[in-house]
Amino acid sequence: MVSSVHVVTDSTADIPSHLVAELDITVLPCIIAFGNEVYCDGVDLSNAEFYDKLADSPVLPTTAHPPLGVFLETYERLCRGGDAVFSIHISRQLSGTMRTATMAASALPDLPIRVMDSGQLSMGLGWQAIIAARAAQRGLSLDEICEQAAEITGRARAAAALRSLWHVQRGGRIGKAAALLGTALRMRPLVQVLHGEVLPLENVRTWRKALEHLAGYIIAAGPSAELAVLHAANPESGEVLADLLADYFPRERILMGEAGATITTHLGLGAVGICAVLAS
Structure with missing residues (x-):
């Protein structure tokens, strides 16, 4: 009998x-x-260190998903003693992570492992992992956690205000035409995650308007059960966005956080994002 589920x-x-x-x-x-300097996101390079390095480095960083061997070792270790694994990851349309996780699970057919595509990134994914982990702590089975997670995926939302579209276009996450349009007009672009892809939402002329429209995006989506505001070396704007949402969601319950190195590489310094799980 499975004794517990690890997320x-x-x-x-x-x-x-x-x-x-x-x-x-x-x-x-x-x-x-x-370049030749390689780091593990959040392990040997903190967010603050990455922000400083990105701002000062003449070499732009590249990113890669965790290797197959890391998945295999992790799954085998966590499944010892009859435990199970629920593994949920960034949208397969944005990264090879899902493909590698699926390969690892397929290589271990005798172990109770479920791999799920969140269809999201940042805390759009994070909330799904958090809710699954809370369910695991309550003693829900692997099947029950999978069913709950599948229902939550459709309610996850993520959007961000960027200083420019240059980083996200450079990483191949958005079309060149859209990036050029925002740059040429010197607009502040907003993007959203929709159907697992990062897509343009709109362009506005000032940063304040960008934050107001970002708040309006999630307010228009309807009530939220969970809400997070994240920033990439821009805590002041994060606080402004949270204040704009205070009448929509209890200010003290808004989770404030930082965008990690991988997300910041593709969105750029100064970005501010909102990630929510809509109420059922």
Whole structure:
């Protein structure tokens, strides 16, 4: 009989460290490379260190998902003693992480492992992992956690205000035409995660308007059960956005956090995002 379920995700989830520890979530680090300098996201390179390095480095970083061997070792270790694994990751349309996780699970057919595509990134993924981990702590079975997670996926939302579209276009996450349009007009672009892809939401002329429209995006979506505001080296704007949402969602319950190195590589410094799970 399975004694417990372990939740696994990757570092693109941007889950604050205190929740990772409290909920016993296993976070597999993505790889960040500045030329020949290679780091594990959140392990040997903190968010603050990455922000400073990104701002000063003449070499732009590249990212890679956790390797197959890390998945295999993690799944085998966590399944010892009859335990199970629920592994949920960044959208397969944005990364090879899901493919690698699925390969690892297929290589271990005798172990109770379920791999799920969140269809999201950052805390859009993070909330799904958190809710699954809470369910695991309540003693729900692997099947029950999978059913609950599948229902939550459709209610996850994520959007961000960017200083420019240059980083996200450079990483191949959005079309060149859209990036050029925002740059040419010197607009502040907003993007959203829709159907597992990062897509343009709108362009506005000032940063304040960008934050107001970002708040309006989630307010228009309807009531939220969970809400997080994240920033990439821009805590002041994060606080402004949270204040704009105070009448929509209890200010003290808004989870404030930082975008990790992997997400910041593709969104750029100064970005501010909102991630929610809509109420059922």
